Amino acid sequence: MIEIQSxxxxxxxxxxxxxxxxxxIDIEANRRVLALDHAVAAAHIAGVTETVPTYRSLLIHYDPVRIGFAALSRQILALVPPDTPKSVVIRRWRIPVAYGGAHGIDLDDVARAHDMSTTELIARHTGGDYRVAMIGFTPGFAYLSGLDPSIATPRRASPRTHTPSGTISIGGTQAGIQCLAAPSGWHLLGRTPVRTFHPQRDPAFxxxxxxxxTFEAIGPAQFDRLDSAAERGEPVAELIAP
Incomplete structure (x- = not known):
């Protein structure tokens, strides 16, 4: 039995x-965070201006002129679910990924580290049922839970100073979708043409x-076609379910 912490x-x-x-980092804690986030949004508490969910906590911004810390704390604690809720899925996306080669320069090394072929590694990565646990690090970067434990890989000893936007990576037991070019100590398996962040889009994330x-493997030629479409502002991620 999982002990529910207050x-x-x-x-x-x-x-x-x-x-x-x-x-x-705990999937049960994250479920409670997301459930509370939804409950706070539905409660429309006067003075609450923004919420920021993370793996294990919920940051709540508020206007102290309209509501104080003690009063808000009481209202928030009353909304905390007594038990661990089932996973709340807002939407389900299928994300295309070109694996290996120039798009995923660590694919071969990760496969060797786990004594498997790159084909098997890709199959296990695309076979995962991932959840967006939080958005952070850079605007739109999605931290994903649900990585197959058999391909969990410790972070690189020496982080790279640059990895391209759209990189699909793994680090420890986490998977990620990198939205902007940035440094990273994670292992680069592939790249998606999907723009998970665009400042001129509404919503931007x-x-x-x-x-x-879920991830779908595509070839380099299809990546180029979808990348061109994304550059024109066309949607290339498939929304499977609302």
């Missing part, structure tokens, strides 16, 4: 508070915490 409410400056569920994601 959340801690912590002040985060004079206009925000954090509701913390545990102190480690394609993915939201709680979304489900």
């Amino acid at each position: 959340p801690r409410v912590l002040p985060s400056g004079d206009a925000a508070l954090t509701v913390e569920f545990g102190r480690s 394609l993915l939201e915490p709680g979304d489900a994601v």
